[in-house]
Amino acid sequence: MPLTRRAVLAGLAAGVPLVGGPARAATGGWPARPIRCVVPYPPGGPTDILARVVMQRVGQRLGQPIVIENRAGASGVIGSAEVARAPADGQTFLANASIQVIIPHLNRQMPFDTLAAFAPVTNFARVPLMLVVTPDLPVRDVAGLIALLREGARPISYGSSGIGAAPHLAGELFKQMTGTEMTHAPYRGSGPAIQDLMAGNIQLMFDSMPSSAAAVREGQIRALAVTTAERIPAFPDLPTIAEAGVPGYEIATWYGLWAPAGTPAAILGRMQQSVAEAMALPALQATLETLGAVPVADAPEDFARFARSEYDRWGRLVRDAGIEAQ
Template structure:
């Protein structure tokens, strides 16, 4: 009896932290066996776009470690809110994963009646990449630098227009934040997506637009458009000669979008931990990193807690801007 007691005690002493965590959770057996079937990966934008590409690239590598297929599905529309709503109401069992972008925080600030809370309805897993925007001037623009454009806007308020991918997009609010911090009035002209905004820029409809790096690069190579500034806090490695907005007389300006994984709130901690570890592993693979960096991104994983803090701060930032700039809520 004493020997059996000692053996039982020894067995208990070598339980893994994961096993100990599972022992105290409802549905521990299900979490221990996870994943037993393919995982649905939801993203809220058109197939073939940035979000879709990131979701497929990273989940494809994660599937190797998880031993299950990750099936990417586009639930496009309403600025990504349809996808977020679908994941928020899904079972919290680890089989529905959201590829969220910076637009998730923007819609949280702009939309009055969402079917979810942008932070509380989700369990954050990890960020994947951060990427800035470019302020891109058209072929007829007379400015060589952002400072020239801001001087023109100060001299004649609302005489300078900028295009974006649509009302309520991160691009739109990036322009509003620029106007607010620089003390100028700009006229916003919304288009239906980056392609339409670029067409308008090339056609002379607007003198500059806010656009992601990936959409701008093909046009920069032709020499028909000119980058005035990068919107992040640091210069973009792909164009190290291009100054930031902050470096050109607008201190404190920093607008970057991001992409990261979210789960429905209440997903068991061991599943969250496993997905975070697989994300880190995937982002360490040279082929994955190189492709994300080629898209203009800064590859960076995070802890769930760090991502929760990021999303909360972003929602607060954009909510304050919407109120101060008196932007109509949707």
């Protein structure tokens, strides 16, 4: 369930240990030095944006800075593999999107077992995708886009943050449900894809809201709809794809935090607690709302169950869509 400030404060009142002396003692003095948080994409994408705004506050709670390191490549596999190989000492964490449990269904040469190589810490937030187009595309709504695609008078390419990422699957689901065709253009993260969309090198994206919201507000790209079942408070006038002409269409993404498998449970618990406390701050909640992100900050065991269920759900979608790694 979404985190609320009241819920966190109630948990603290019920005896959840506060940061500081007792909590640090319970984790063997951790953290005693700065912490690495690997983002397996270039700067500027939604994972990078969310990790930076959340982990800055978490570092303040822990009393040590958290350094974001971008390790892009192979749809997040390169950076994730680096974390999987890291010592399980609480000094290295991974911030990744739902592709963490999608990519194993596409890549049979994975250098790690996604469900076994990492210790789930918490789900930061769930986030809608936004259907956005380059301003030069002569469409103003979803119906107009579908009509243009069915005409087939011009080639249409849609970008994504990588093969198998939620934005890629959103495009494939849209094609399936509308009986249309367009060419997938994978990038090494949403940041570069958005730049090409603004330049008109690709025509549309199903992009995570944190990376596209600012460009939409500034008029650099045009938003047609959101991919969730309900409208989003950050863009209340923007219809859902379902209500705009594709009944039953629904897809979203989420962003989580993992540590190398074997990281002590006390460290995982304290990191999750610090994330929950940071998420309860009104200033951070306001920032996340602007980005269109709904805070979650669930417990490690709850996130583990959720990640497993998402692994199964996305696997079915990949198989049904016939998506293969290129």
